[in-house]
Amino acid sequence: MTPRSTVLPSARRSILHLRHLLVLAGTFLAAATAGAQGDSVAINHGDPRIGLRSGYTDAGEAARNLELVGHAQRLQNFGNPQNLGDFAFLNGDLAFKGNLAFQGGFNGFQVWDISNPKSPTLRTSFVCPGGQGDPSIYKNLLFFSVEETRGRVDCGTQGVTDTVSAERFRGVRLFDISDLDHPKQVAAVQTCRGSHTHTLVIDPNDKENVYIYVSGTSVVRSGSELAGCARGVSLSDSTTSLFRIDIIKVPVAAPQNARVVNSPRIFADSSGAIAGLWNGGAHGIGTQTTAQTNMCHDITVYSAIGLAAGACSGNGILLDIKDPVHPKRVAAVIDPGFAYWHSATFNNDGTKVLFTDEWGGGMAPRCRATDKLTWGADAIFYRAGDRLTPAGHYKLPVAQTDQENCVAHNGSLIPVPGRDIMAQAWYQGGISVFDFTNPAHVKEIAFFDRGPMDSTKLLLGGDWGTYWYNGYIYASEIDRGLDILDLKPSDLLSQNEIDAAKLVRFDVFNPQNQPKLVWPARYVVARAYLDQLVRDNGIPRDRSTTIARDLDRAEKLKGASEKSALTQLAGRLDRDARTSSDPTRVQSLAASVRGIAKR
DSSP: OGGGGSHHHHHHHHHHHHHHHHHHGGGHHHHHHHHHSSBOOOOOOOTTTTOOOOOOSSOOOOEEEEEEEEEEEGGGGGGGGTTTTTTOOOOEEEEETTTTEEEEEEEEEEEOOOOOSSOOOOEEEEEESSSSOOOHHHHHHHEEEEOTTTTTTTSSSSOOOOSSSTTTTHHHHHHHHTTTTEEEEEEEEEEETTTTEEEOOOOOOOOSSSEEEEEOSSSSOOOSSTTTOOOOOOOOTTTOSOOOOEEEETTTOOOOGGGEEEOOOOOOOTTOEEEEEEOOSSSSSTTTTEESSSOEEEEEEEEEGEEEEEEEEEEEEEEESSSTTSSSEEEEOOOOOOOOOOEEEOOOTSEEEEEOGGGGHHHHHHHHSBBBBSSSEEEEEOOOTEEEEEEEEEOOOOOOOOOBBOOOOOOEEETTTTTTTEEEEEEEEOEEEEEEESSTTTTEEEEEEEOOOOSSSOOSSEEEEEEEETEEEEEEEEEEEEEEEOOOTTTBHHHHHHHHTTTOOEEEEEBBBOHHHOOOOHHHHHHHHHHHHHTTSSSSSHHHHHHHHHHHHHOOOHHHHHHHHHHHHHHHHHHHHHHOOOOOHHHHHHHHHHHHHHH
16 A cells, blocks of 8 residues: 555645645535525435445445446555545546446556456556546557646656746546556656646547647646746736637657647637636525636537547537647636536437536535535537537436535446437436436436445445446546446337447547547347337337337348338338327337348
């Protein structure tokens, strides 16, 4: 283990600053509870998440339609047993490549072999303190975020004591992981606010370079330490390092030449004023106090549609990224219930964007019975062109205790065809899997939760990020390690739908670089659509029975006979769509059947 004494005063100051910054997301703590009335979390006494036993390694567990199948304990030198929840050692976000899960954290990164999801094993680890350590993978490169003032160029654990120092590193590290047992830092790109998070951006028209969008949320470093950095003396000071993101260009063949190539003012108004969005403060009586929009916390890019969604402290924004070096803001939204816009997820067809609100900075209990359902929650917007329109909210639908930090955090889509389903982390609220196909009526499908870390006080813990990857749900647990879960069928999700989701596989998955989900032509995909039509009464029962029988018969045929049967079935489905209450889904079923016929 790393002894507590190795966290030097400069590191502690950095950690305290980060705590202050996170809590800034919800500055009024006492008033929040007083104002939480009317739409607070209902206490469902039948929910098994209520009253779970506390503990670090022996906490009570509750699950519905999710099974914990694998677990890897956090390494000893990646934790502080004398101070569970120590900011210097928290586990953070995940990235995936092949049979490996890269788990970033405040003390470096751990790499797990997930060839057998039921028995993950440590592949390697690398101590490199300096912040939450968000990871991304591209080919043989690992990108790693560093924000705290204790971060060193050489990854040393001794921190940096001087106010201005050439030894300090705050920005994005680039490691060559060709030899995974011996990662080699090939570049370290400094930025003025460090990198709280970053986003890998791949330009389909540029095979020679990749780009990194850097979201810095911390203090601006001195210009004496990094030339060009400036806090700014007023909102009109165009030299300030606030009100921007940084863009790093990485030549794939020569990553050592990575450098910042642009720092776009994506918050500017039409007149060019750089502070063009929300100035901070409350939105009115009974609303949240919101941070000023001078930073992005997280940016999710969806290259397939040429857009990115930025969760930017006081606003949610939409960016045109067709030219990745010069992103342009095309929309901005506000939710009066949001304190700090934290992260974003598109649905697969890009017609919806889900933003999260990290009310309380992830450190506070914000899922109590007295806390509003629209605070510390997800806000869902419809997207049409450059317009974002409010569509609904979702919050963990069960009350948590005062001893559990709980708020909406990181998640990803589960690739069920025809539905918008997401797995999401809620810190000590656990994992929630929910359907937001109809954002006005979001439904929870599955959950997994543990009891609080301690029964008498709040110790920071829980699930940081929860992601579907190649058939399983992976959760980075802040204190306990890595969890791997398997989704189970229920009245809200069929086995066919789960099996169809498991057909979608990726060689690499970086959650903030959202991939287009495409399903292969398989009978189980058609049956998944049929299950949805049956569940939602989108087609008469007798007709669905006949369609199921026709699929079974066609699957037993071969060659031209199979193709003929499927083509005829697709034609009948076209006619069904004209009278169905859910014609779009029937058309998707018909398209799936035609796809099988063309194999």
